[in-house]
Amino acid sequence: MPQIPLRDFLYLLPEIFLLTAGLLLLLSSSVGRGLGSRAATLFSLATLAATAVMVVWVAQDAPPGLLLAGMYVLDDYALYWKLLLLLATGLTVVLSCRFVEESGYRAGEFFSLLLTAATGMLLMAGGANLLSIWLSLELMALSSYVLAGYFKHETRSNEAALKYFILGALSSGVMLYGMSLLYGAAGSLGLAEIAAALPAAARTMPLVIGLGWLMLAIGLFFKVAAVPFHVWTPDVYVGAPTPVTAFLAAGSKAASFAILVRIFYTALPGLALDWQIITAAVAAVTMIWGNLAALTQTNVKRMLAYSSIAHAGYVLMGVLAMSDDGQWAVLFYLLAYVLITLGAFGTVILLERREYAGETYEDYAGLARRAPLLAAMMLLFMLALTGIPPTGGFFGKIYLFAAAVEAGWTWVAVIGVLTSALSLYYYLGIVVQMYLKDSDDVTPRPLEARGLVAAIGFCALATLLLGLVPGPLVELAKASVLPLP
Amino acid sequence: MGAILEVGTLHYVVLSFLLFLVGVVGIIVRRNMIVVLMSLELVLNSVNLNLVAFSYANGDLTGQVFAVFSIAVAAGEAAVGLGILVALFRLRQTTELDKATELSG
Numbered sequence: 001m002p003q004i005p006l007r008d009f010l011y012l013l014p015e016i017f018l019l020t021a022g023l024l025l026l027l028s029s030s031v032g033r034g035l036g037s038r039a040a041t042l043f044s045l046a047t048l049a050a051t052a053v054m055v056v057w058v059a060q061d062a063p064p065g066l067l068l069a070g071m072y073v074l075d076d077y078a079l080y081w082k083l084l085l086l087l088a089t090g091l092t093v094v095l096s097c098r099f100v101e102e103s104g105y106r107a108g109e110f111f112s113l114l115l116t117a118a119t120g121m122l123l124m125a126g127g128a129n130l131l132s133i134w135l136s137l138e139l140m141a142l143s144s145y146v147l148a149g150y151f152k153h154e155t156r157s158n159e160a161a162l163k164y165f166i167l168g169a170l171s172s173g174v175m176l177y178g179m180s181l182l183y184g185a186a187g188s189l190g191l192a193e194i195a196a197a198l199p200a201a202a203r204t205m206p207l208v209i210g211l212g213w214l215m216l217a218i219g220l221f222f223k224v225a226a227v228p229f230h231v232w233t234p235d236v237y238v239g240a241p242t243p244v245t246a247f248l249a250a251g252s253k254a255a256s257f258a259i260l261v262r263i264f265y266t267a268l269p270g271l272a273l274d275w276q277i278i279t280a281a282v283a284a285v286t287m288i289w290g291n292l293a294a295l296t297q298t299n300v301k302r303m304l305a306y307s308s309i310a311h312a313g314y315v316l317m318g319v320l321a322m323s324d325d326g327q328w329a330v331l332f333y334l335l336a337y338v339l340i341t342l343g344a345f346g347t348v349i350l351l352e353r354r355e356y357a358g359e360t361y362e363d364y365a366g367l368a369r370r371a372p373l374l375a376a377m378m379l380l381f382m383l384a385l386t387g388i389p390p391t392g393g394f395f396g397k398i399y400l401f402a403a404a405v406e407a408g409w410t411w412v413a414v415i416g417v418l419t420s421a422l423s424l425y426y427y428l429g430i431v432v433q434m435y436l437k438d439s440d441d442v443t444p445r446p447l448e449a450r451g452l453v454a455a456i457g458f459c460a461l462a463t464l465l466l467g468l469v470p471g472p473l474v475e476l477a478k479a480s481v482l483p484l485p
Numbered sequence: 486m487g488a489i490l491e492v493g494t495l496h497y498v499v500l501s502f503l504l505f506l507v508g509v510v511g512i513i514v515r516r517n518m519i520v521v522l523m524s525l526e527l528v529l530n531s532v533n534l535n536l537v538a539f540s541y542a543n544g545d546l547t548g549q550v551f552a553v554f555s556i557a558v559a560a561g562e563a564a565v566g567l568g569i570l571v572a573l574f575r576l577r578q579t580t581e582l583d584k585a586t587e588l589s590g
Contacts, residue, residue: 131551138558142565152572159585161569166521166582169562170512173528176555177505180532180548184498184539189547 008067011074014054014082015122021047022115029108037101040111041093041451047115048090055082055122066128070190073128080480081125081258084335088251089118091342094455096243099349103151103241110150114247117143121255128266130179130189133259134172137223141168144252148240160239167222167232175219181212182267191267195485198270213268217275220263223256224312227286234293237305238359242352245301246345249308250338257334261319261327262482269485272322276409279320284415286313291419294426299359300348303426304341307385310423311337317416318400321407324484328477329399335473336384336392336466343459344381347374350452364430365439374453375434377460382427384463387420392466399474497538504531518570518580522563529559 009016025043028035035043062074093114100107120139127133145168149161183189185208186197202209222229237245268275290310297303315337318330351363368375384393397420404413466473504527511524533552540548573585 131547131554135554135558138562142561145565145569149569149572153576155576155585155587158569158572158576159587162518162573162582162585165566165569166512166518166525169525169566170509170528172562173505173508173525173532176529176532177535180501180535180539180551183536183548183551184494184542187543187545189551 004069008072011058011062011067012072013058014051015119017054018047018051018115018122019119022112022119025108025112025115029106029112034106034108037097037107040100040107041097044093044111044115045090048086048093048118051118051122052083052086055079055086066190066192068132070193071129071132072123072126074126075482076480077258077262077482078126080331080477081255082122084338085118085121085125085251085255085258088254088338088342089114089121089247091339091346091455091459092243092247092251094451095246095342095346095349098449098452099241099243099352105150110147113143113147113150117147117247117251121251121258124255125258127259127262128191130182130191130194130267133263134176134179137256137259138172140252140255141172141223144168144244144248147244147247148236150244151241156239157241158239160236163232164236164240171219171222171229174215175222178212178215178217178219181208182216185209185212191263194267195269198268202270209271210274213271213275214278216263217278220256220260221282224253224260224315225309226282226312226316227289227309230286230290230309230312233309234302234305237308238299238301242301242345242349245305246342246349249304249345250341253308253312254334254338257315257319257330261330264319265322265327265482265484269322276320276322279316280409280412283313283316283320284412286310286316287415287419288313291422291426294423297426298361300361300364300430301359303429304344304348307423307427308341310419311385313419314397314400314416317404317409317412320409320412321403322484323403323407324478324481325399325406326403327481328474329396329403331477331480332470332473333396333400335477336396336463339459339462339466340381340384340391340393343377343456343463344385346452346456346459347378347381350374350449350456361429361433362437362439364433365437367434370439374456377456378434379431380460380463382431384467386424386427388424390464390467392463392470394467395470395474396466494538494542497534501531501534501538504528504534516582518566518573518582521582522566522570525566526559526563529555529562 059074059079066073100110117140120136123136127136145161145165148164149158151157182194185201185205186194225233264275287310290306290313294303294306315330315333318326384391387393387397401413401416508524508527512521515521533555536548536552
């Protein structure tokens with residue numbers, strides 16, 4: 001056993017800080033009536049901002065190579081994801097403030113769970129060993145199960161938590177079994193060691209290796225909600241409180257892609273062709289089924305759930321390219337996707353009141369007259385999800401398609417383009433409601449939740465900026481890719 | 486005859502795979518949340534068996550360390566699962582999953 005120098009723990013400072021703050025928040029909510037929603041929001045935001053500063057600061061003088069006995073790594077790839085995930089969590093916190101306040105549930109516990117989930121996500125980004133990756137994944141998942149069922153007196157929220165928990169735990173078990181088989185065959189849990197041992201092990205015990213990586217991949221596909229492991233997604237997204245849905249669709253999915261890419265690129269390059277074929281099939285089915293199922297939805301949250309499934313398919317296209325181009329396309333796209341998704345769900349939250357208004361298409365009727373600015377931002381998000389310029393979604397998709405074609409996966413890219421065209425139909429369904437339909441409710445809706453509107457505005461502005469000047473982010477993403485073997 | 490009676494890694498792996506299958510089928514087929522939670526434990530324990538057997542075969546302690554972590558996480562997972570179950574029972578006075586479904590799956 002290698003000795004772990006105490007200094008290594010200093011590099012975990014951001015995560016330790018974030019977790020401590022989350023636990024303090026949890027503790028504070030058991031004292032008296034606990035923090036109010038606004039106080040908890042401000043506390044969480046300050047914590048996340050401080051964590052972001054620490055993440056950058058720690059990355060400045062991080063040693064190359066593995067830390068903590070091979071468990072953890074601080075590379076540019078991890079840094080990019082950590083900042084992205086902190087941004088996603090911060091926006092979720094702002095989106096939640098008013099919603100949690102109106103719900104009447106304790107605010108401190110809600111935000112403390114968001115912070116612990118964020119800790120798990122940060123650790124996922126830096127995990128270099130199957131053990132640390134699995135533990136951080138569980139930290140995120142367990143927090144998310146509770147968040148999904150946070151409105152415990154509402155049957156829909158409870159059902160969402162139940163379904164998410166059972167299927168999530170099952171997928172985690174399958175993934176863990178795959179890890180144990182890989183460990184048996186490769187004799188190690190470190191990603192780099194597995195990669196080194198794989199070629200020899202694949203000859204002596206092909207069945208164990210094959211089953212091992214397949215089960216590991218199934219667990220990962222479940223987490224990113226790829227067909228046919230997506231069955232939990234629509235129900236959980238509809239049933240969970242909307243800010244939690246936004247968090248799952250943006251943060252949880254992005255973090256899962258962070259480990260998916262790292263595992264596939266670092267541990268399994270020796271099996272590249274095998275997993276590329278499976279991933280190509282999964283990506284194709286995901287894009288087709290996600291978009292087809294979204295066509296018939298009448299609930300906006302459900303439509304966005306299927307849209308998030310479809311987008312997992314687009315991102316998988318970049319993953320299977322197994323190239324630098326594919327990698328930075330994934331990094332770029334997920335940032336754009338996180339901003340767009342949080343913005344779209346933010347709009348749903350703003351319209352949402354107790355009776356689940358804001359969830360049917362009809363609730364958007366005449367929105368352009370009632371709240372022109374909000375309608376314009378929602379229009380932008382819908383265009384960006386479709387992939388129409390000038391939005392970040394357009395460049396994101398172009399880069400993904402280009403990477404897939406360049407790597408010789410043209411047929412997958414063709415399916416991607418065709419299904420994107422199809423998706424225009426259901427995204428524009430909302431736009432038609434907003435701009436062409438009239439509603440009886442003509443009173444202009446006051447945009448009283450200023451923080452919420454600011455967060456949606458930020459997402460809209462960033463989406464637009466990414467569509468107008470994608471260059472700087474592309475450079476950043478290019479500098480953050482994992483080295484290919 | 487002697488070779489098959491000698492318990493080796495393969496025996497453990499086969500046993501663990503059978504346990505795993507029982508657990509997975511239990512999660513999918515059984516409609517009572519408590520039995521589902523029990524099946525989940527079976528899945529996680531099959532993994533532990535695997536890890537310890539491989540750890541012994543490879544002469545490497547990491548597998549056993551992993552098993553200890555996995556036991557701890559399994560306890561956390563059971564706690565969260567039971568918490569959700571308690572909330573379900575308070576809402577609907579049942580632990581049957583079929584009676585807890587209203588969202589069209």
